[in-house]
Amino acid sequence: MAGATLQQETYLPEADTQVARIYDFLEAHERVGRGVPEPRYFLAGATPGDQVELPAEVYRAVRQVVEALRQGLAVTVVPQTQTLTTQQAADLLGVTRPTVIKLLDEGKIPFERSGTHRRILLRDLLAYRQQRRSEQYAALDATGVKLDDEEDLESALQQLREARRAVAARRRGVRE
Structure with missing residues (x-):
């Protein structure tokens, strides 16, 4: 994969049992791993000893892709920079760009300035989105x-x- 370019790609589920086998493997290891401080997962090659440990975030991504494919859903992987423009942030939140600017000006989402442009860290935007969802669920629960x-x-x-x-x-x- 050296030299592979990052691009948006959609993966469609196939009608074979490979995804089911991967799902069963991951599910069994999660059940067995409960109580173990840090479960470890490896990507294995064709020869014995040819393996590499998967970081937790890669494991979570694989787990989510496998779960979606198992349910017959297509999966799109879109590489993102860790710093977003206000338009990219708006697209991710599903709101307008002026709404994002208002949230930035109100201090609800931290940002940095690069000249006259605002840049938002992806982790800050995701934290805001999670907080907003929690507040929405609480409001629904209250009603x-x-x-x-x-x-x-x-x-x-x-x-x-x-x-x-x-x-x-x-x-x-x-x-x-």
Whole structure:
């Protein structure tokens, strides 16, 4: 692979049992490895002793690719730089570039300036995305209402309205 160029590539699942065998191997090793401080995984060549240890991030990537292929999904690998432009950050977050600039100006995502351009570290953007998802799940959970079989619908709707008001007030920064 020396000299291999990095490019976006999509891998389609094949109808053979190789992916299933890899999945079974990885699954079995994860089950056995529980309780072991640091599981180690190796990529083996054709001859005995021809192997290299996989770093944890490579193992996680392989694990995710195998799981997706096992489920019949295509997988696209897109090499990314570790420093992103505001447009790349917007694309990754699924928002507009002005929204990213607003988040940067509000201090919600750290960034560096390179001349007049803003540059965002990929790890900072991913941390922000995870934090945002956690907040969204918490907001969804807060608006949930547990219904008893004996509770009437009007009471449940009232609880839901109150939960929504509380979430909206928290968003505005108002404490009740």
